Amino acid sequence: MATSTPYSHFSLILLSISSCVSGASIHRRLAVPDGYVAAPYYPTPHGGWTADWSESYRKASLLVSNMTLAEKTNITAGTGIYMGRCVGNTGSALRVGFPQMCLQDGPLGIRNSDHNTAFPAGITVGATFDKDLMRRRGEALGEEFRGKGINVYLGPSVGPLGRKPRGGRNWEGFGADPVLQAFGGALTVEGVQSKGVIAAIKHFIANEQEMFRMYNPFQAGISSNLDDRTLHELYLWPFAEGVRSGVGSVMISYNAVNGSACSQNSYLINNVLKDELGFQGFVVSDWLAQISGVSSALAGLDMSMPGDGAVPLFGDSYWMYELSRSVLNGSVPVDRLNDMTTRVLAAWFQMGQDSNYPSPNFDTNTQDETGLLYPGALFSPKGVVNEFVNVQANHADVAKEVARDAITLLKNINNTLPLKLNSTLKVFGTDAEKNSDLNSCSDQGCDKGTLGMGWGSGSARYPYMDSPIDGLKARGANYKFYDTNLFPITDKASPGDVALVFINADSGENYITVEANAGDRNIVGLKAWHNGDDLVKAAAKKYDTVVVIVHTVGPILMEEWIDLPSVKAVLFAHLPGQEAGDSLMQVLYGDVAPSGHLPYTIAKQESDYGESVELVGFQLGQPQDTFSEGLYIDYRHFNKEGITPRFAFGHGLSYTSFSFSNASISSVTPLTAVPPTRPAKGEVPSYSTAIPPASEAYWPEKFDRIWRYLYSWLDKSDADKAAAKANSTDKYPYPEGYSTVQKAGPAAGGAQGGNPALFDTAYTISVTVSNTGKVAGKAVAQLYVQFPTDISIDTPVIQLRDFEKTRELAPGESQVVKMRVTRKDLSVWDTVSQNWIVPNVGGDYGLWIGEASDKLGLRCGTSTGRCADDVKSPV
Known part of the structure; x- marks a missing residue:
């Protein structure tokens, strides 16, 4: 997701003004290199044909059969950015018993909330190589999201896969291998959904860098150009396992694939996801990723988030009332709307949210008890918006266990580690101690103190940060801490002293720029931040024993210091979330032996990763990112080219041997x-395909509207005019290959996954x-x-x-x-x-x-x- 706290990032609004520009200029498929094709695939396959979803579809169909046009369109889109407690809020259909749904970030914990757990990031979970921990962390996340009244957990993230080492959001996923990513994602889905929360696996698909990902008035979003085999054997693999686990929702990414925007890419949504993989839930757009109305509906999008269209905060939408109009005038078939609505309701039933499910009790827009009920409205009523429900339970235990068992020992000369309890320690680097003003940076958009997570919508607020310095204090360690990233000239080393040097590397989502890095590590590359290399080298000159501890979003280059005689040990603690202190102490002092393994390859020089996986810079027209390396990313590439990495994928030492x-x-x-x-498709719900009467979209009488809030109703004259147009000769220009005839499905399909x-x-x-x-x-x-x-x-x-x-x-x-x-x-x-x-x-x-x-x-x-x-x- 890419939303932010209210009014804090004008770029979100600017980027979405794209629809004010001619549709012909940004919505068409632009030229891509030869051989990369996004073939049309219509119609959207109906959901409900797998036995494991049949009962939920039966229940959903009973509601849909009794719903009006406006009720159906109301639950397939959000009510507008900042128009409710959650980062995404659907409309409701209260007459048939369906409430608003709350959709909320993020993959490692509840974003912008309180009394929640800031879990270790996905990349840290991947480093554990522990399926049991992957599942238990998912269960804990599910308990917290349910406890806050959130219907849809916007995670896990399995895209980006990590093709680009500099990619800004790699840390939200589980590692640069499709199988490691698949187990991490699927087990998280199973854990979250075991608590009745709908998981939304994301970002579908090939969203491998942050810069230029979004469509804007001047440039189409970056096109990831990849061949069909590479799509299936690498980037689709984790999504297939997530669908096989019964995931209730899939989030579409911002970028294009082979020239067609993912939000309206019929090949990807209709063919690959819904037909080949047999996905039964609903497809939701990333926030403000939708760039058209009818086209995205025909291509298989089921829910628009946050609902805004041309210009956020002005009551404009691609769907809601526009979708009502499009159904009345015949451009969007009733059959498609019924399937959209049924998919949303079926996921709700599938997780048991129709019975005793709590309502939202927090507000992502403010930490205050009372506030605006609709912060995006010009005039909003006020009320209680935060009830400060504590959902942490004992989840700190699993968070600490993940953080501890992910710690990866890369080097340990002469058994330098574990440390002796009476060791005299000198501690260097601001990363050793938490930011004194915890959570002061919106969505963790800064690199201050101990790095527990990257920045962006995938972050969460810390309830506290147990820092390494806190851990040393709790151990009663004999240490002196230099809270600086410049080596202190006054420091004096004594024989037997051990230098602990803390360094880090950060990245995040590109609506926030941190130290000139626009999400991706576009400025610093793969170097440590804040003079980290110089700090290590300076310590190595003065101390005989240096232990380097790294908190990082991904690989960093170490060649300047890794072979220095004084650098005796190196630990990657990845992104530990709130439990950075004692988890590290348990490994440093030998309470447990380190058991983490690298979820990516660390190269000796950045060029070793291959030229094609570099970040794509500015290009005239639509930026093109052609995946010419095919299957050969990370260790596959190193092995093919015979390049020896500094540390290979899966590397991890212990204090013992096996x-x-x-x-x-x-x-x-x-x-x-x-x-x-393959098995044949089962029966699916059947509805009338007749266009409903215009009266089903009329505004209710004496309805008190909130300006900027998105509604599904039309003025009577607009509804009547749309209905009249359905009988005219002026028809919508359907895309090439458009059909309304349902297909039996591809040979590779037959069930979820x-x-x-x-x-x-x-x-x-x-x-x-x-x-x-x-x-x-x-x-x-x-x-x-x-x-x-x-x-x-x-x-x-x-x-x-x-x-x-x-x-x-x-x-x-x-x-x-x-x-x-x-x-x-x-x-x-x-x-x-x-x-x-x-x-x-x-x-x-x-x-x-x-x-x-x-x-x-x-x-x-x-x-x-x-x-x-x-x-x-x-x-």
Whole structure:
């Protein structure tokens, strides 16, 4: 999402004035490089054909059959920016028992609220490689959002995937690998929705940089140009798993894909998402991402947020009353409106929100108890808007556990860590202590003190910040803290002193610019912020033992200091949220051994990531970002090009050591080149397709309007005129390929997430993980697939397909870990047949198991059915 607190970011309003410009100039599909196509796909597939949603659709259809035109259009759009307690507020249909829905950020906690938990960010969760923690954090988030009366949790974020290391919002997701991202996203969805809250997985799709993402009066939003195979095997993979988990909503991104804006890209929404992936919930726009009315409806958009159209705060909308008009004049089929409405209601029923669901008890626009009920209105009534409901429960425990188990030990010479309790410490860097004015920067739009999260709509207010300095105090540590990012010339080092140097790197959403960085790290690149490199080097000159602790949104370059003799240990604490202190102390002092692993690759120089993944700068016309690297991002690229990174994807050290042995492989489901035929679609609700009478859109008599608030009604003369036009010869210019005939669906579909046969387990793999060291610790077993070498299809050397984290193992203790690979894991997307195929059914797939992508010690072969630990690693 990209909204802000009221009136604080004029850019939001300026960007949305796009509709004042000729539709022909910004709404048409602009030229993209040859070969990148957004083919038309109509009509929008009806929802309700999967058995696991049938009862919710039955209930929804009973309401829809009894709703008026204005009631239907009222619940498919927001009531306007800042027009209610939540960041997004739909209209209601109270006559049939449907209240306003509250939609609220964000992925790591309730944005702009109180008495909530500021959880670790998604990238931190990914670094745990712990499925149980991923799920439990989702459950805690669901409890808090429900407790505040929020219907829709605007998360998790699995797009951007992290193609660009400098990308501003990578930290909201779980890592630069589609499978790690998929597990993080799907388990979060399951956790959140287990509490009755609708999750809205985002941002669909290929929204890989912040700059130029939005359409504005002078320039179309950036076009991410990618081929069909790359779309399916990388960027769509996490969304498919989210849909398979039953996600209730999908949020569309700002950018275009192959020249067509995502908010009206019929290929992506109608074909890929709703037909191929069998998505049953509703598609919602990102805030102010909608750029047309009829076109977006026909392309499959179901809900417009926050509802505003041409100019926010002036009562203008692409939908609401305009959608009522478009249905009356026949340009938007009644069939499409009925499906939009049914999808919204079905998601509401699917999560059980029709029974004993709380109403919003907070206000995202103010921290005061009383305030404006509609802050965006010219004249708004006042009332109680915040009831200060405490939803934290014991969620700090899971937040701390995530923060602790994500901490990634990258270097530890001579067992410098863990520290001894009586160590004399010198602490350098402002990142060690919290900002003295916590939450003073709107949406965390500054880098002051301990970095617990990035900035933007994906942030949350801290109820408190347990900083590293707080942690040292609680330990009774012998330390001296220099609260500066310049090395103090007065400091004197004594023999045996240990220097703890705290550095960070920040990024966020581009409606806020921080230290000249417009969301993406466009100014600082991958360097540490605030002279971090110089601070480390200065400490390394004076101290024999330097421990570097990094809070960061993603990879940073370390070549200036990583090999200095004094730099004995390096820890990545990622973005720990409110629990930055004791979580770090538990690792620093050896209460627990570090067990985090890198969710991305750290290069030796930025150019090692590849030229095509650099940020796209200003271009005349629509900026073009062509994904010419295809499947080769992050470790896939490094392996293909033979580039040795500084630290590989999945790397993470411990205070102990582990062995992997006694691996075995078992065949479960025999493979075929093409999956078994997909199940046919089930029945869907059926309604009359007759255009309703104009009277269903008339303004109610003696209705007290709030100016700027968005309503779905029309003046009688406007409604009558629209109804009359339905019988005229002047028809809406429907797009190329437009049809109203429902399709049976693609071969790759058949259930939520795609053909259910794709998720059949092909092989199970068991491996014994043993703690061979002297202290307790947790290990992560990572499983990578290597496709047969004799196939003609180009595939990355290895690709992550599963992982499992052990419980804490005592010295000498072992645990048998089980993992699996599915049919889809062993398939590639065939762009001709538009299906997943196994390229060599009898070929020998290598299933590699180890502690990191560059530390794979075991190989199991699918053709031999044997595992060995005496083979050369593929990387």
